[in-house]
Amino acid sequence: AQKVTQAQTEISVVEKEDVTLDCVYETRDTTYYLFWYKQPPSGELVFLIRRNSFDEQNEISGRYSWNFQKSTSSFNFTITASQVVDSAVYFCALSEAETSGSRLTFGEGTQLTVNP
Amino acid sequence: DAGITQSPRHKVTETGTPVTLRCHQTENHRYMYWYRQDPGHGLRLIHYSYGVKDTDKGEVSDGYSVSRSKTEDFLLTLESATSSQTSVYFCAIRNGLAVSETQYFGPGTRLLVL
Secondary structure: OOEEEOOOOEEEEEOOOOEEEOOEEEOOOOOEEEEEEEEOOOOOOEEEEEEEOOOOOOEEEOOEEEEEEHHHOEEEEEEOOOOHHHOEEEEEEEEEOOOHHHOOEEOOOEEEEEEO | OOOEEEEOOEEEEOOOOOEEEEEEEOOOOOOEEEEEEEOOOEEEEEEEEEEOOEEEEOOOOOOEEEEEEEOOEEEEEEOOOOHHHOEEEEEEEEOOOOOOOOEEEOOOEEEEEO
């Protein structure tokens, strides 16, 4: 069975600090996909990134970067020079190629608060 | 914007009453999903659909039914609402047929069962 763990329930930082959100996953499939979503205070879910299990290259998009390590089953998300607008709940999610419907399994989310 | 709307956006109802939530999409996506979001649980899949009249259960399907008579509409019904079904409900579409495709979410429906 697939599982996603986000051990950090809440993180609070001061603006301009770097912050890393941890995500650890469990799966028996060799082909799977990892996602990060952002949920700002307004409540919608915003897609940030998708990674497949065959691509371990790290990715950078502006102040956001993602570190995918299959050896430790982790897919961590770093925000560099955090800003108040980064305050949100961040969800890591997993889907397996062999699971019908390719449903997403979500972690419990990490509430990030960036203080001015 | 994946062209997903949900209605109603907010609803208050009483225990034992039936409730139907609607998800509408405008881009002819084949796969549609219903999730619920609760504190401490993230989002959990209730039901999903892989085509008109084709649906399957998710991990928290008890007490819920779904229907999809048209590609664009996916309905979630609580036959007899209970307080444990107070939650935020999100509809999603999968952006393509491949299993690798991303799911995009609607704005959510906040349901309170008194």
